[in-house]
Amino acid sequence: MGKPPNLYAFPGTDELAPSLRAFVIDAQNTALERHNIFRVGVSGGSLPKVLAKALLEKKNGDNELDFDRWEIFFADERAVPLDHEDSNYRLVKEELLDKIPAEMGSPTVFPIDVRYLDDIQEMADQYEQTLVKSFAARDSVKIPMFDLLLLGCGPDGHTCSLFPGSPLLRETEAWVLPISDSPKPPPKRITLSLPVASHGIKIGFIATGGGKKEIMKQIFDTEEGHQLPCGLINTFAQDRVSWFVDYPAVEGVSFPSRRGNL
Numbered sequence: 487m488g489k490p491p492n493l494y495a496f497p498g499t500d501e502l503a504p505s506l507r508a509f510v511i512d513a514q515n516t517a518l519e520r521h522n523i524f525r526v527g528v529s530g531g532s533l534p535k536v537l538a539k540a541l542l543e544k545k546n547g548d549n550e551l552d553f554d555r556w557e558i559f560f561a562d563e564r565a566v567p568l569d570h571e572d573s574n575y576r577l578v579k580e581e582l583l584d585k586i587p588a589e590m591g592s593p594t595v596f597p598i599d600v601r602y603l604d605d606i607q608e609m610a611d612q613y614e615q616t617l618v619k620s621f622a623a624r625d626s627v628k629i630p631m632f633d634l635l636l637l638g639c640g641p642d643g644h645t646c647s648l649f650p651g652s653p654l655l656r657e658t659e660a661w662v663l664p665i666s667d668s669p670k671p672p673p674k675r676i677t678l679s680l681p682v683a684s685h686g687i688k689i690g691f692i693a694t695g696g697g698k699k700e701i702m703k704q705i706f707d708t709e710e711g712h713q714l715p716c717g718l719i720n721t722f723a724q725d726r727v728s729w730f731v732d733y734p735a736v737e738g739v740s741f742p743s744r745r746g747n748l
């Protein structure tokens with residue numbers, strides 16, 4: 487596997503949160519030094535809640551996070567209105583954005599263009615243009631390199647809306663792809679392509695709960711697991727990847743995890 491990913495295990499999310507916070511702040515500071523902007527891609531699922539715990543629970547003043555210089559993009563999004571219960575934008579807004587105290591600044595957020603709910607290819611193309619404007623305009627890149635991607639892991643090994651065995655995994659050109667038959671509802675979505683998802687300067691996976699232990703064993707302990715979307719990102723991105731998990735999620739996993747702080 488080359489340089490293996492980092493696997494950090496904690497008793498629960500209360501203990502995981504401070505280390506995830508340190509990881510995010512480190513990525514932020516590196517990005518701000520490098521190009522004065524911090525571009526983050528986030529997924530839906532259980533992640534936004536854990537992220538909010540990591541970022542917002544510090545008491546006694548917080549000058550470590552500079553949200554004014556954050557740009558938040560969606561690693562995947564469901565083709566629904568922004569106030570729909572399935573919307574990842576709505577989830578991130580309610581769990582995190584709405585709770586950021588004014589004195590900590592305010593991120594610039596890039597939701598999908600809901601004029602294209604009935605044409606997800608166009609929605610994906612438009613979202614790619616959104617990325618082009620932020621990334622290529624500044625850095626003239628062939629592929630956007632997010633300063634930080636924060637991703638989840640589904641019980642089948644999917645990440646973003648890249649599902650096991652999907653032809654989307656073979657995409658080499660497009661940055662953003664439409665999917666109309668997602669096995670996890672709702673079916674219509676857009677997602678970052680595998681090359682973009684693998685090119686994050688830092689990539690953090692968050693996986694918690696005993697429901698993840700079987701897939702974690704596959705991803706980390708088997709050859710077949712390396713072909714699953716999460717496993718492919720581990721293989722491509724190597725030690726740029728850090729997993730933040732709780733003990734129930736890695737029960738029975740042989741791959742060495744480090745316990746406690748980074």
Ligand SMILES: O=C(O)[C@H](O)[C@@H](O)[C@H](O)[C@H](O)COP(=O)(O)O
Nearest residue numbers: 529530531532638639640645646
């Ligand atoms: O929009 C989505 O469906 C998510 O982006 C998806 O990729 C999620 O991250 C995983 O399914 C893990 O979800 P949990 O963390 O809730 O298990």
